[in-house]
Amino acid sequence: MKKIFVLDTNVLLQDPNAIYAFEDNEVVIPAIVLEEIDNKKRNADELGRNARQISRMMDGLRCQGRLYEGIDLPSGGSLKVELNHRSFAKLQETFAEGTNDNRILAVALNYHMEEQEKPNPRPVVMVSKDTLVRIKADVLGLTAQDYLTDRIVNMPDMYMGYLTILAHPSVIDEFYTYRYLNVSSLHLAYPLNPHEFVILKDEMGTSKSALLKVNADGKKLEPLFLSNDPIWGIGARNAQQRMALELLLNDEIPIVTLTGKAGTGKTLLTLAAGLMKVEDERKYKKLLIARPVVPMGKDIGYLPGEKEEKLRPWMQPIYDNLEYLFDTKKAGDIEKILAGLGSIQVEALTYIRGRSIPGQFIIIDEAQNLSKHEIKTIVSRVGEGSKIVLLGDPEQIDHPYLDASSNGLTYVVERFKAQNISGHITLERGERSHLAQLAADLL
Template identity: 60%
Template sequence: MTKIYVLDTNVLLQDPNAVFSFQDNEIVIPAVVLEELDSKKRDMSEIGRNARHVSKLIDSFRKTGKLHEQIILENGGTLRIELNHRSFHQLQEIFLEKTNDNRILAVAKNIAIEEEGKEDGKPVIIVSKDALLRVKADALGLLAEDFLSDRVVEVEHLYTGMQEIFVDIDCLRIFYEKGEISALDLSEKKTFYPNQFVIMKDEMGSSSSGIGMVDKRGANIKKLKSSYESIWGIRPRNAQQMMAAELLFRNDIQLVTMIGKAGTGKTLLALAAGLMQTEDLQSYKKLLVARPIVPVGKDIGYLPGEKQEKLRPWMQPIYDNLEYLFNTKKPGELDSILAGMGSIEVEALTYIRGRSIPEQFIIIDEAQNLTKHEAKTILTRVGERSKIVLMGDPQQIDHPYLDEYNNGLTYVLEKFKGESAAGHIKLVKGERSQLAQLAADIL
């Protein structure tokens, strides 16, 4: 049986092609949704871009028929703009105010009543990213669903970049003697991705173990290239940080993604690796560090001063790590060091569109606040002989239209996990302080 889906505005702002996600069912867009899209189309952010995209898409549908009647979509479903079901008679005793959300509910309720009077009536379902609108719909006896088609993967199934397997002691002996071992010799049932880390443990329970990395073809598991005892004055403190260092120093891996809770060392380790390869090894001409400008809590409004002064509060977490790495003690000392070096650039992602960035070590912090489109925009800026590192915590998102399932960081790491030019690792152990680790675990 076909169904009728009534779409909320936030679904279209999240995914401008959402109308093609409902197979051969009927899609209803209330007129108030068009009004809300119109109010967003001048926004210069990703939301505004999506609003303009949806507006043009719906306008293109006019060529196939009258939108207020019904038009057939290319996937076999239908779409119509609903103009005739605005009556608040069914809602007036429950929701007094005629807000936009309540107007959407009124459309769905009136269509549902109309369908109930038919012999072959169809189920009517509201689709919304707004949890409270779904709660209101339930109170009215309407079916309501979250929009899930934009989810890349469930977080519990998120690619970690490593897997742990138990092997025969002879396999460990061969691994250490030859420096590599065939993936088929370890397990015929396991699927290995290029540049994935494998922790091998003795199946008999001894303390023998080994850490290897899958090659580009996914055929062999090789020993890590270096122990990285000192990286710009710091050293990896656990196995996952050692794996991260391997990815950060491999010239054949152009894209590195790292996820982990606060305090796991993502930013510090990436900055140290970038400084070492830019200043000491001269592998790159410049270190570029950027992060999206998304406030935590209420926005503090416009900031005074020139561009760098305006950016300083947003970039302060980066400067905090640089102060630690340069071991600065006095106010202004870090600024003097950075001005003298000239090879370190701290920038906001606002200014990255249109650029081409060759021969640079690029670090994008807080990448979980990127949309899929923004992540694509950033990666397509990367020039020849550059390396880019995307890192963040998918469970700490400040963007109003993103969640842990559909953000740009999750999107990139899942799409690139089978590519030989990319590597990923999930950091699990906090190293900032005992209190920070405790807070990350229990709060």
């Protein structure tokens, strides 16, 4: 049976193409949604871009007929801008305040009540990314659901970058004898991705084990080519950190993604690897470090001073790690060191759009706060001879319209996992301190 889907504003601001995602059903956009989109279209950010895109799309669809009467969509469904079901009278008994959210709910409720009077009523579904709107819809007796089409993967199924496989001890012995294994010798029911790591453990329960990496064509398992020696005073403290360094220091892998909770060492390991490649090996001309300017909590507003002074509060986590690596003793020492080197640049992502960045080691911190469009814009800036590393924790998102399953970092991890130019590792064990690990696990 065909359904009626009433869309909240946040669905369209998250995905302007959402109107085409409901197959042969009827899509209803309350008139108040158009007003909310109009209020966002002057924003100079991702929401503004999406608001302008949906405005252009609606204007193009308007040429096919009157939107308030309904027009056909290529999927076989229809689209309608609703004007005749906006009465607030039935909703006032439960939610008296005439907020925009309540007016959108009123449209869905009026549709629902009208359908119930028909011999074969169609289900009416309220679609919103706002949890409280879905709860309110449920209170009113309406079916409500999140917009799931933009989800890249369910978090439990997210690519980890490594596998633990139980194997017969003879297989492990074969690896140590010949220094490689064919993937086919593991008799797996699924393929392994290029540069994926494998921890082989003895199925008999002994301590025998091996750490291997899938080669670029995905057919062989090879030993890690790096020793476990520290770089810039930083050494791997667990297996996942060693895997991360293997990817970070491999010049044949131009795009690396690292995810993990706070304190797992993502930023510190990446900075150490970047400094080694830029300062010691001179493989890259410059180390470029950037992060999105997305506040956690209330924004602190405009900041005084030159660009560097304005950026310092946002970039402080980067400076903290650099001070640790350079072992500075006094306040202000790190600025003098960076000025003297000239090969390390700390930027906000605001200033990356439109650039071409060849021959550089690029670190994008807090990439989980980027949308799919923003991450595409950034990765497409990478020039010849550059390496880009994307870091973040998909569980710690401050962006109002993103979640763990729909952010740009998760998008890159899932889309690039089968490519032989990329590598990914999920860091799980916190190494900052015992307290930090407990906080990440318990809070």
